[in-house]
Amino acid sequence: MSTFRFLHCSDLHLGKRFGRFPEETRIALQQARQQIVAGLAAVAQAHAAEHVLIAGDMFDTETPSERVLRQALAAMRAASDLHWWIIPGNHDSAAAETLWASLAEHAPPNVHLLMWSEVVQMAPGVQLLPAPCRHRFAGQDLTQWMDAAETPTGDLRIGLAHGGVLDFGSDEAGGETIAPDRARSARLDYLALGDWHGTFTLDARSRYSGTPEADRFKHAGRGQALLVELSSVGQDPKVEAIETGALHWQDLSLDLTPAADAGALLRAQLPSDRPGWHQHLLQIRAQGWITAPQRLALQQVIAEVGPEFCFFHLDETGLRSEHQVEDLDLIATNGALRVAAEDLLQAAEDTALAQVERDVASAALNRLFAYGQEMTASAACSAEAET
Template sequence: MFRFIHSSDLHLGRRFGNFPEDARGRLVEARHAAIGRLAASAQDHGASHVLLAGDVFDTETPSDAVWRHALAAMSFAQGIQWWILPGNHDSLAAEALWGSVRTHAPTNVHLLGAPEPVEIAPRVVLLPAPVPRRFPGRDLTEWMPLCATPEDHFRIGLAHGGVLSFGSEDGGAEIIPPDRAKSARLDYLALGDWHGLKQFGDRTFYSGTPERDRFKHGGPGSCLAVTLMGPGTVPQVNAIQTGQFDWREAPLALTPAQDAVAALEMLLPAEGRARRDMLLRIRAAGWVRLPARMALARAAELATPEFWHFEFDDADLATECSLEDLDGIALSGALRLAAEGLHQRSEDAATNPTDRAIAAAALRRLYNYVQGEAQ
């Protein structure tokens, strides 16, 4: 029997430049802390090896602090052997990076820099497919079926890239056949590149990143605990939560007949500590009345500070405006004329969509301003 942890896509050094500055620090630190959580997962499941299937680093030129802190964290994990595969973000073309890693790596950290078999434990052979450059232009696992190993040895493939049936995240032509585990007689094929958990057959898995970095793959990050009972047997694979942050995205479809604020509150998780470690994006769509639109915006604004990051996207939410709503701005005078003009322009089919959207936004802002002054 052989047990190990399969992980990938740590992207250490990612800066999260598309997030507000005050949200970035903990997101960056959580990625580094994932190393410790992977080590703890290995120890909890009786595994002494962690296989990292590419993109340990976010770029080919991480700062010295990023890679040195990573090596220090791996060194601190006593009894754990780390096997690092270069991916497309940190390919072998990063000669300065990998040269420094080789020079400073502790004895329990191993760089897989060549497509050749490595016996990582007695009767356990690892077949790695390191990425030579960001776009290699070919299937890097094609050598695996031709690699002979003793019949009583485990064969584990380790690669980074897209599988035929869903493609690479970077849209490249470097396709790994979905039946590679079968054609190469692999007991398990550990893949990286896709940031969510995904399975192809009984032996081919994407572990996903241990710490999420986008809304595309919801929930906390995870790794896979893999147990091989014997050569040729179907592996036992269990997902283990490792992520500190919970990423969620939810649609909010509205109609004027609904209570928009209540509908929003139903999507929000229960109040408490969990919200502090959550990044939530709500995408509103449909139609609401002007007062409901204002109340909805206020409710989203009130909820925002409770989350580590909260986005309320209402770009696809249209607003119905009645004469009664215009009365909420002014019954007469200049404000009333301005409101009617904006309303007419926002509803005029002859006006181009961009100008209609601007007029609708201006009308909402005018309504919010007047109502805010009234309160």
Template sequence: MKFLHSADWQLGKPFGRFDPDVRGALTEARFDAIDALGRAAAEHGAQHVIVAGDIFDTEGPEDRTIVQAISRMDRHACSWWLLPGNHDFARNGGLWDRVRQRAGDKIAILSEPEPRELEEQIWLLPAPLIHRHNLEDPTTLFEAMETPGARLRIGIAHGSIRDFGSSGETKNQIAPDRARLSNLDYLALGDWHGTLKVDARTWYSGTPETDRFQRDEPGGALVVEVHPDIAPTVTPIRTGRFQWLNRDWTVNDKAAFDAECDELLAKVDAPNTLLQLSLAGITSLGDRVAMLARLENDLGHRLRHLAVRPDDLVGRPREEDLAALSVEGMLGTAATKLNAKIDAGGPDGVIAKRALERLFVEYSREEQA
């Protein structure tokens, strides 16, 4: 059989660090990803979409978030199998009871650790989380689950097969060889927000819409085809709209900086790109001012979002810069003293660097006025 493996939709994520227009676009893109999954299921001939946890970002989303999610799923012919994760864990009277009240026959909520028959003799073994953090491997229950006449056994769980450190979403540890231990033909995992192959039968699908500056690739899902007694065929596909990029540029003049900008714009879909940019290098103050001006007045308007860290881009005055400042006498004296503090280093040098840049900028403005 063939199905789509997805996880970590994080519907209702607030994106509070962004401006309202960016926040709105990112929120809407997460709902659009449901439609992308539904279309992909139809395109690839998959009757089921299995979602391995964290469908919602919290256990108490707004009603609109629930209704939007259900209405998007209902627009597609496939069945949706939803597992509670650590962000939206299962508890009596909680989120999943609210979802059940609105969901139709296409949506199955896997809030109990009980095997479900996807199709004849094809069993889905769920390991829902009932707490945000579990001390025991939630998939140990697979070994006791009875699947009469099973041709295929597919596990679904949410947790970590290793310590992901600060990048991980939970402390719920899953045995890395769970597929072998529990005789699974495939184990669909959620929690890690990028596509990750653990072994031939165990995969993380990643999130369908990227939500952080952690990896370059846009969101995606996995098309999984399973057959008895042979390894499954797993094909990653793209479902996400936005790319979140981290870039570190070392530039020593405006020409090198412009080349980096032009190369970036040639490779990305700018309106659907969020960029976190760190600049480093030693350049003239004039070039530094011009670089930051292009970021503010050009690149920042083309991209969906731009965050710049320019602290390591050091602006040092050229001889002609100092000569221009010395025209005013006292300004030249001040520039010389500031340069001496910069050369001496230490905290005063950092402050002097900023002061000298400010001096040059203000002088340049007066000259252009």
């Protein structure tokens, strides 16, 4: 038999809403997700892979809109030279009868919906062993049947399943059900797994492809799919990870001290390709201690660069403020503002108070400092205009 090549992907989560993000970011994320199927088709065609395996969770819910469903099938129909092999995952389980009935009604001939645990011939000499999720929470190892499944001698055996393995984990609570040695016990030449949203190698013949369009900071970078090449029965596959995602996710740390140039350190974390920032979702977790002027410097950098990103967030929950008496002079040297600043400073440094109360006082002092700087800058601009 000649070399058999296919594209392994999973967890497309078409129709995902991304409700925790701002509206503009949600729109960008949803638009990128709508292009996944066409993107996978282009990758498969570019690498002469005639088959695409989707290891579950093609849809984000059991009730995707008709628009999401039909557009996905339309993109598969357009790539008529490819065969698409799809199993239900836990998000779009086979229990969603209306969903899968609609898919079956509108699916073109090159789309194969694998609803039962039974051997299916993908191509001459190649047998597919699917383990579709019948329900959202399986409660059992759905790949167990593969061990006893009979296939013609000399044919390649490819497993297709969705869920976590017993010693690795899952992106869904309660999903750790698949035996980690299933590829060996079932004599599989390759086990294509879905559920984990990052690419992960369990062993030479068992891999998670991850999602083709990243959807969370937990799995950084761009989404990927796996190009798999099988040359003969019993020989380890050749696997290549290929970037397929349009958007790049990063979760970075920023360690600060009162002596640091906070603005410069923040800038140093930014991607070097500024024209491509609109495709980046960047979350920076700041930690340590900084002064009020440093915090203002951070805010100024964020105001300058943040709008150029698809999403930009500075997480300051791990960041404490070090307040200095001389900072109060930058707020006011006398009057009510000065009195308020001194009261807040005293509360922020009062160890007799609960930490939450001290944090509230510190945050208020930071805001007062920023307000004072804005007033000073505004007054300077007005004076300049008058001259």
